[in-house]
Every structure is written in structure tokens, then in C-alpha cells.
Amino acid sequence: MTPGILPDSALRAMIARGEILAPVPVGEAQIQPASLDLRLGDVAYRVRASFLAGKATRVADKLDDFGMHRMDLKGGAVLEKGCVYLVPLMESLALPEDVSAVANAKSSTGRLDLLTRVIIDGGTEFDHVPAGYTGPLYAEICPRSFSVLVRPGMRLNQIRFRRGDAVLSDAELSALNAREPLVSGEALIDDGLGFSVDLNPAAGDLVGYRAKPHTGVIDLEKIGHYRARDFWEELRTREGRIILDPGAFYILVSREAVTIPPDYAAEMAPYIAMVGEFRVHYAGFFDPGFGHGTAGGAGSRGVLEVRCHEAPFVLEHGQVVGRLLYERMAARPDRLYGAGIASNYQGQGLKLAKNFRTE
Incomplete structure (x- = not known):
């Protein structure tokens, strides 16, 4: 099979x-x-x-x-x-x-x-x-x-x-990228497809959110219910860098927009432990069709869930923070991500969980 x-x-x-x-x-x-x-x-x-x-x-x-x-x-x-x-x-x-x-x-x-x-x-x-x-x-x-x-x-x-094992090697990933570009800009392929953090947005100076330490309870059934400012502190900068605080949790966004073709799936993985005192990725599945067929065919950016560890760490715009491991599907799905299945994050940029509303 x-x-x-x-x-x-x-x-x-x-x-x-x-x-x-x-x-x-x-x-x-x-x-x-x-x-x-x-x-x-x-x-x-x-x-x-x-x-x-x-x-x-x-x-x-x-x-x-x-x-x-x-x-x-x-x-x-x-x-x-x-x-x-x-x-x-x-x-x-x-x-x-x-x-x-x-x-x-x-x-x-x-x-x-x-x-x-x-x-x-x-x-x-x-x-x-x-x-x-x-x-x-x-x-x-x-x-x-x-x-x-x-x-x-x-x-x-x-x-x-x-x-079985159907993870693409770097050579296979490069060949796939040549047939169908997987990422906006140059593809960094090294044990998967590397992606970096966007700390220099094209418009405005909002680069992410940091969780507030003392908040109320979140009812997970309530969608678009909670005011973001009650739970999150906005991170704004025009300097292209932020300092991560130990123990703090951040929502950031990738600089690159990525595409998952219909016959493939991907999983987000940490880059390498030596790049800094932080962890990227808690939710890491990218379904077939993510970013595929979005407006202009430009893909969708990946939201980064970041937690800093023992020491404060300077995170710079364009720093590589993670990688996508692409894997073949055994067969093409009947429905793709975003195709009439209430996918919340197709075509996303910097975006909080669906429970929050920004005002």
C-alpha cells in the first residue's frame, strides 16, 4: 500500500x-x-x-x-x-x-x-x-x-x-519547490524548509502579542467573545527586533508565506536548539491545501507560538526560528484546507486564537 x-x-x-x-x-x-x-x-x-x-x-x-x-x-x-x-x-x-x-x-x-x-x-x-x-x-x-x-x-x-515513512528529503523538497514554489522569497532548505520571524511589517508597527500574566478565565466555546486587550499586550516596534522575556509567551508571525500542495502535508518543528533560548511551535500540523489557491497564490503565513526560556533573548527580523517538514499524502484528500470546512486560519497573517476579537 x-x-x-x-x-x-x-x-x-x-x-x-x-x-x-x-x-x-x-x-x-x-x-x-x-x-x-x-x-x-x-x-x-x-x-x-x-x-x-x-x-x-x-x-x-x-x-x-x-x-x-x-x-x-x-x-x-x-x-x-x-x-x-x-x-x-x-x-x-x-x-x-x-x-x-x-x-x-x-x-x-x-x-x-x-x-x-x-x-x-x-x-x-x-x-x-x-x-x-x-x-x-x-x-x-x-x-x-x-x-x-x-x-x-x-x-x-x-x-x-x-x-511507512514519506518525509521528503532536502533533495525531494528542492525539486518540489522548483515545480511549485512553497514559500514567498528564497527557499532555505536544510533539514526541511526554514522560515523566519517578521519583525518589520509592511504596514504599521504591530509585530505581535505577549500574554498578560493576570487574566480571567477563557471559555473555549466562546468564539470572537473576549477583547484581545484584556488578555494580550501588543508588541510594537520599527526597529526590527524585540527582547523576549524569560517565561513569557508570545504570538508572532513568519516573514514568509508558505504553501502546502494538495498531495502533501507538513509539520512545524524547531530549527535547532543552538539558535537561542526560546521555543517555537506548539501547534504544528499544516494540512494539504494550506495557503494553496489563496489570493494571488501567495500562500499563508505561519503563526509562531514562542516561549522564552532561561535568559532574555534578542529576536531579530528575518531570524530563522523553525522549519517545515513536508510529507507525502498516501492519497489526495477529498477536501482541502479552507475548502468549505470552516478553516479559521487560511490566508492568515498575525492572528490570535479565534476566541478573541480586536477592537
């Missing part, structure tokens, strides 16, 4: 065969061009610390050691900033021996600084599900900047299924 990321049609077939299971049937709205949205279950567990199950160990057994208290989500519950929670997901898996999976936070989840990762029974890595896995899925959720109100069925992360 063709290696690559499994498209939406294959996900529907997996559901029909019982390889993706849930007590509440999986809805069509959960199926994206190259991934499946995962839903929170009815309960959450406040835990003392983040953990992995480890080989031959169930997550439920770890809860006996690290669980603090159980929370019912059915009426809505607040996950508090700085705390760690474990939520059993509605979906479970019975994967074929040749299909593995990788999970990641959804775009709006990452833009809220919600560290959300999938763990599994016997798992030794976050967000990775080995081929042939049969068992439950859990979301570990740690709100970093804002406390949030959640309910069962909310979709904070997503999962991709793949058969």
Missing part, C-alpha cells in the same frame, strides 16, 4: 472498520483533510506532575500514584493556569500493524498557550502512537498563560495516521 499520511477518506474507512472507536460516534466535523480531531471525555484528573506511562504500564495505573482529585466535566470545569490535568479522550484505537500515529495541539489550542499532549498505555514518548497500538488515548493538559473552561466533546488536539 502507498506510504504516507492517510487522508480523510482513509480515516472514514478506519472508523468503519473499528480501528478508530468511540462511545459517541465520531462526527464528520472531526475529520480534517489529513487528521482527526480528538474529543475530551467526561472527566479530568488533577495530577501532581506530567508523566509517561512507560513500557508495559497502563496510564490508569500511574494515576494511582500521581492523581490528586477527579473532576466532572459535564457541567463545565475550569483547568487552572499552572496545573497539570489528565483527561481520557473519547476516541480509542485499534491500529493495523502497518499504521502509526502522531498527535499535536490544534491551532487555537497552541495560540492559547495550552500545552496539550497525547499519552498512551505503554508510551515512552508524548504524542507518538506506535504501529499496531490498541488501547485508550489520554490528553495531558497544562494551561500555561490562561485558565480555561472546558466541557466534554471539546477538541483540543488532533491526530495524524501514517503508513
Whole structure:
């Protein structure tokens, strides 16, 4: 069978065969061009610390050691900033021996600084599900900047299924870029497609946002509800640089506009650890069709979720901060990103999560 990321049609077939299971049937709205949205279950567990199950160990057994208290989500519950929670997901898996999976936070989840990762029974890595896995899925959720109100069925992360290894080499990526330009401007191809930060906007001086430290609770169901200024500080400069504060969370934007052709998917990854004391990327899936066919064919820019670590760090305009790893699809999806599936970030520039409104 063709290696690559499994498209939406294959996900529907997996559901029909019982390889993706849930007590509440999986809805069509959960199926994206190259991934499946995962839903929170009815309960959450406040835990003392983040953990992995480890080989031959169930997550439920770890809860006996690290669980603090159980929370019912059915009426809505607040996950508090700085705390760690474990939520059993509605979906479970019975994967074929040749299909593995990788999970990641959804775009709006990452833009809220919600560290959300999938763990599994016997798992030794976050967000990775080995081929042939049969068992439950859990979301570990740690709100970093804002406390949030959640309910069962909310979709904070997503999962991709793949058969084999179809990541493009630099030579293959260069050939693809020659056929269909993947990025505005010159393509920096070195272990993926590099992208840089825009700190010198063409219009105005707004270059990003920094999360405020003391805010109210965000109800994740409310779209366009919260005033951005109540939760975010605007970052403005005409100098082409900003200084990142340790522990602070930033929303910035890439200088380049990127395109994901219909037969490919991509994942955002850190560039290299040696470039600075910060991390870029919490939500990293780019679906087939992202930036493809946008106005003028210019692509869409990538929003960067940035957290500074131990020391203040000067970030300069045009500094390379991440890379996109392109991967072949096993088949073209029935629908592409932005094509009538309520994609919130097609054609985006600098943009906060969908819960906020700017005034």
C-alpha cells in the first residue's frame, strides 16, 4: 500500500472498520483533510506532575500514584493556569500493524498557550502512537498563560495516521519547490524548509502579542467573545527586533508565506536548539491545501507560538526560528484546507486564537 499520511477518506474507512472507536460516534466535523480531531471525555484528573506511562504500564495505573482529585466535566470545569490535568479522550484505537500515529495541539489550542499532549498505555514518548497500538488515548493538559473552561466533546488536539515513512528529503523538497514554489522569497532548505520571524511589517508597527500574566478565565466555546486587550499586550516596534522575556509567551508571525500542495502535508518543528533560548511551535500540523489557491497564490503565513526560556533573548527580523517538514499524502484528500470546512486560519497573517476579537 502507498506510504504516507492517510487522508480523510482513509480515516472514514478506519472508523468503519473499528480501528478508530468511540462511545459517541465520531462526527464528520472531526475529520480534517489529513487528521482527526480528538474529543475530551467526561472527566479530568488533577495530577501532581506530567508523566509517561512507560513500557508495559497502563496510564490508569500511574494515576494511582500521581492523581490528586477527579473532576466532572459535564457541567463545565475550569483547568487552572499552572496545573497539570489528565483527561481520557473519547476516541480509542485499534491500529493495523502497518499504521502509526502522531498527535499535536490544534491551532487555537497552541495560540492559547495550552500545552496539550497525547499519552498512551505503554508510551515512552508524548504524542507518538506506535504501529499496531490498541488501547485508550489520554490528553495531558497544562494551561500555561490562561485558565480555561472546558466541557466534554471539546477538541483540543488532533491526530495524524501514517503508513511507512514519506518525509521528503532536502533533495525531494528542492525539486518540489522548483515545480511549485512553497514559500514567498528564497527557499532555505536544510533539514526541511526554514522560515523566519517578521519583525518589520509592511504596514504599521504591530509585530505581535505577549500574554498578560493576570487574566480571567477563557471559555473555549466562546468564539470572537473576549477583547484581545484584556488578555494580550501588543508588541510594537520599527526597529526590527524585540527582547523576549524569560517565561513569557508570545504570538508572532513568519516573514514568509508558505504553501502546502494538495498531495502533501507538513509539520512545524524547531530549527535547532543552538539558535537561542526560546521555543517555537506548539501547534504544528499544516494540512494539504494550506495557503494553496489563496489570493494571488501567495500562500499563508505561519503563526509562531514562542516561549522564552532561561535568559532574555534578542529576536531579530528575518531570524530563522523553525522549519517545515513536508510529507507525502498516501492519497489526495477529498477536501482541502479552507475548502468549505470552516478553516479559521487560511490566508492568515498575525492572528490570535479565534476566541478573541480586536477592537
